[in-house]
Amino acid sequence: MDSISKQHQENGYLQLLIMAGMCVVTGIVCLFALGQGSSSNLDMMTTAKILFNIESGTSLQSDIVWKLRLPRVLMAIIGGVGLATAGALMQGCLGNPLVSPLTLGVASGAALGAALAIVYGFTIVTFGAFAIAANAFLFSLVVVFIIIQLGRYRSINSESYILVGIAITFIAGAIVSTMQYFATDAQLSQLAHWSFGSLSRPDMVVVLAIGTTVLCLLPTAMRWSWDLNALSMGGDDFAISTGVNPSLVRRNILVLSALMTSVIIAFTGMIGFVGLAAPHMSRLIIGNDYRKLLPCSAIFGAFLMVTADTIGRTLFAPIVIPVGIMLAIVGGPVFMYLLIKPKAVNH
């Protein structure tokens, strides 16, 4: 094998190694997160032993780790993985670095659904405790449906998707604002609470259901890596000349990532930042090859989310700051720094 091919292969191994390292770091952060909380702080060894059933701690400790903290940390991992992957997918298929799961109007649809449930008690399906989440999910599906319908038009290009997303955001925002104007104080606070984005709501069953959905969608997304490479690298004409059908790929990818987003934010509320920042930070670490960018974004998303949530829970304990707020406060400046610092280390 010649030297260039060899170096390309070695670069690939190095990138795998970097991702393995990121997995280990994320794992450690998760262990730490499981040990931290308002009731009792455990060191990582104890947490690990309880988690892997090597040595059951006191039954109280075991309950806290398994029943209280594990659903939350798992939700953070799944949410981070799903939103970051959805962000990377949307950016790639629209060729636009500003796109995130919130940009296409999916989240606005969810917010509208939640507001209707909270203020008017208007729910499409009543699942009892899940009424709000179900409503949020179904309304974001309406947005997904609009996206699919749009994709049928031959003339639609990547800019139109973004502009339609902005239009949907404005319309949904206006309706939600109108409802807030007429809402009672109690409803207002519930609405505000929903929009913060928090990991405390879903219980273990819900977490596992969301997790299964995200896990099923991920490999499907990975299968489109080559097509996304062609599309994000050179746009529509370039993609066609590489044997890729851009409008078909775009439609499939958008529906898939919108589904992934809506499943998550229906239960957690608005968590925006991770879907924008995790893919970009991953691009800086691993480059723009989607075969590596997708897994890297997923890992980084999980890392960001667990870290932000843990800081939010411990910084002013026992007060818990919602993860959406923590992500924006902590992640924003870090993100800006990464984008403006000299790019000599990018490759």
Add this chain to the structure above:
Amino acid sequence: MSALLNVEGLSFEWPNREVLKDISFTIDQHQIVSVLGVNGAGKSTLLKCLNRILKPRQGMVHLLSKNIHEMPLIDVARHLAYVPQSVGTNFPMNVFDVVLLGRRPYISWVIGPGDREKVSKTLHYLDLQDFAFRRYDQLSGGERQRVILAKALAQDPHLFLLDEPTSDLDLKNQIMVMEKMKTLVSNKGAPCSALIAIHDIDMAARFSDKIILLHEGEIKAYGSPIEVLTPQHIAEVFGVEAEVQSTDTDSPIRIRINGAINKENLEEE
């Protein structure tokens, strides 16, 4: 020798402008065919119609007797490689990975050693080996143009569709690229030809086996450089007065442009 490409009655129009009117021509194997014409004559549109980027209103395109418009896109990419005038991106990859995309029509998911070798060979062939792990956006315009050409080469196509492949290149690289294309096309191992939209008449005369002169969406003339590039054709299509001298150097003819005809009319446009 059988024809490589067969175009019959190809027409294309934008909602209120007819761009290509009933275009028919054939391209033989192992030839370089240049498309000449003024801005807006339909050169780029013609290339895009052949590569399924644009859908012609009517007409048939057959490559090696297979209908292009009935093939799956991935098969089209195995037969035809299109190189746009320029490729810009928000998400640049490194040069090796861009050229590797040329292997995408053959790769399911895993890259084989053959694919890497093909990319490496292509990079060496176009003198790009030193750029292999540089990022695409950090290259100069001419280097980028060669990278996209390398991607097309890695596709192993039967027909290259090149849209002004030399527009950003310096003189030495213009000659280098055209000579390498000539070598590629004359390789008798597999049927291969190139259709090149180009502005430089001298370059076209020097390297083309045939020239298509496109004028207002129609073929004005099609044939060898000596047949097509007559003073009369050049005057009618480009609106300039030219002298054509035959030579015995690399290029069959030398064209001397004396100046624009009818300057007042030109300024009105």
